[in-house]
Amino acid sequence: MARLDTSGLHVLGVRHHGPGSARAVRAALEEIKPDAVLIEGPPEADALTSLVGELEPPVALLAYLADTPKGDAPRASEGWAFWPFASFSPEWQALRYAVEHDVHVRFCDLPAAHTLAERVARAEAQARAAENEQEQEGEREPEGSGDDPPADARKDDAPEEAPSESDGVRVDPLGVLARAAGYDDTERWWDDVIEQRRDDQPSPFPAIADAMAAVRAETGPERGRDARREAYMRQTLRAVLKEGHDRVAVVCGAWHAPALRDVADYSIKDDTALLRGLPKAKVNATWVPWTHGRLAADSGYGAGVSSPGWYHHLFTAPDRPVHRWLTDAARLLREEGQAVSSSHVIEGVRLSETLSVLRGRPLAGLDEVSEALTSVLCEGETARAALVHRRMAIGERMGAVPPSTPMVPLQRDLTAAQKRMRLKPEPFDRDLDLDLRKESQRERGVLLHRLRMLGVAWGVPRDTGGGQRGTFREAWRLRWEPDMDVALIEASRWGTTVASAAGARAVDLAAEADLPALTGLTEQCLLADLGDALPHVLSLLTDRAATDSDVTHLMAALPALARSARYGDVRATDGGHLRAVAEQILRRVCVGLAPAVHGLDDDAAAEFVRRIDHTHDAASLLGGDAADEWTAALVALARRDTLPGRIAGRITRMLSDGGLLSADELRRRLGLAMSPGTEPADAAAWLEGFLQGSGLILVHDDHLFGLIDTWLLSLPEERFTAVLPLLRRTFGAFDTPERRAIGEAAARIDGSPRPDDSAAERRLVDADRAAPAVSSVLAVLTNGRSHA
Known part of the structure; x- marks a missing residue:
């Protein structure tokens, strides 16, 4: 040949x-x-x-x-x-x-x-x-039996042994x-x-x-x-x-x-x-x-480079790359409010070139440029330099492909929706606040919820600290990652559009979901406006709610369902069926509440308190007869003598906050919980449940505070030492202003006046020190009126 x-x-x-x-x-x-x-x-x-x-x-x-x-x-x-x-x-x-x-x-x-x-x-x-190994666990023969591994686990290209020194060059x-x-x-x-x-x-x-x-x-x-x-x-x-x-x-x-x-x-x-x-x-x-x-x-990319932004800069600016790089760095620093002049850039270039000569390099590299950035432009402030360096060295940018690129129908539908809604996929975090009363913004929220149903977490709900969930506002944090294209391709088996695929996925998830998961899925269907899938999910939810006898499951299922029933009208959905199911679940919770709390240890009681809190919020959202039934169940439960202390304290606080306990009755219950005949650990648990969430009630009721103080002073040293960690956990959960107010309340137990008394308030004001500030404010206000 x-x-x-x-x-x-x-x-x-x-x-x-x-x-x-x-x-x-x-x-x-x-x-x-x-x-x-x-x-x-x-x-x-x-x-x-x-x-x-x-x-x-x-x-x-x-x-x-x-x-x-x-x-x-x-x-x-x-x-x-x-x-x-x-x-x-x-x-x-x-x-x-x-x-x-x-x-x-x-x-x-x-x-x-x-x-x-x-x-x-x-x-x-x-x-x-791995499955075979789990099945054979405990039945393996002793080491050295000579048995071969399963034939299908031996592959020609399986990971090889660690290379020797001579093999290392291959790596x-x-x-x-x-x-x-x-x-x-x-x-x-x-x-x-x-x-x-x-x-x-x-x-x-x-x-x-x-x-x-x-x-x-x-x-x-x-x-x-x-x-x-x-x-x-x-x-x-x-x-x-x-x-x-x-x-x-x-x-x-x-x-x-x-x-x-x-x-x-x-x-x-x-x-x-x-x-x-x-x-x-x-x-x-x-x-x-x-x-x-x-x-x-x-x-984690195997062929990745340490600084793609620097490499992109070297390729696109082959002439004077160091000059241009430091000029861009100076521009970024000025945008951050830092005073950087052209002389800084000139000296930075000189330092970079000098370092490259001393190190025998043909040109200044990123190491030299970074040192010049830190030493000259940032005047030795490494934190400021590191921030600029990270932004420039990575140089985050995202590419683009034309519409003619082969795509699965689901990708094409999403691309059209992104264009229609003006939601550009970007490779960095971007906050998005939506007002669901506006149709265009509601559509954006629906799209993001549907994508989450499909496992494409382009948007993640953002906690704004204002308790906005379930209202007419939604807060999101958006970030597009390339892997999301893969997730879309994998999700394409559910449908050719985002809406149809999300609906089919919801139906599939519902088939194997337990009751809490079903109520969460119901809420997701409402948020994602999956009207075709919702009846099927609700049908399963009704069946599971009627047959599930586990009170903890029912309590876990209720909050999402109550939110959906309460706020469904904000998203133009009918909450009547949801409310009926939610009320049915709440009634069953009320019936099974007393047996469910019997014999719980402290950890289980703490978990049950969280479930009670969530159920209480759900009942408040439902309102009407449902809320009355829940309140009656709490009143009946509070009368039981065998309640775990943490649960008893929490229910007492709920009833007090709801105006269902007089001040005298509240003090009586607290006195019983803090009485000498109660074990200190049980009393501390009761107190933790009572004060959970807020301790300001102690600031405004000196008698309650005095009862707790008397109880603490009556404890022998060894018992006080035993309950101290529980008390620290209770009070440590309060915000700093709350702890400060409680400390001031403790300081006035001996009869000293409240710090908000008029005399005390007057003593806190230093008129001489305040005079210059008052004069300046007066001048500003007077000048503003004259210009008006």
């Missing part, structure tokens, strides 16, 4: 993201003028290369299983993969060159059909092995080369040699391929998945060369460069054998927006 002609082959080994590598690839392609370009990536994306001219990086190729596995299956998290590209990615520049010059281009890595099928098979095998070949060059920092070596190289320097790719060949010679032949990847790359390369292309450029990871440059030295038969019998799945591919944050190494 004739030897393959590789005279027109040019292999450009790169690091996947880097401005110097990207410029070098572009320059090499301009010189080579190839008639075919091969790029490391999934061949399923070949048909998508025509869209490159319309994409705005950063973007990513997304390959996913066509059958969109269910989220609870082991294969769901393994059924997709990303290949990210930034403007400074060498592969992106190769794609742009090929499209702009109408050059044949294709991806040459192992197909995602094999990659994802292998990952799914491995995940399923591990899940089965980090750049580290080996950096050490050989006298560097102790791999990143700095690569930046100095490649990323900060000048455009007039010779092409680095022949040297990179030779260096990698030397490293590979020390580690031996490739094995496992990398061997199969390189075999497929060579098969693709051979096919392209046989098609008659004279000048072929291959852009791949530097480690693979020797294996492709020397393609003629590898056996076709061996490569075919490596690829025989690989598992395969049906896969779709598309482009999705990406972010710089997801390109950062800190995000």
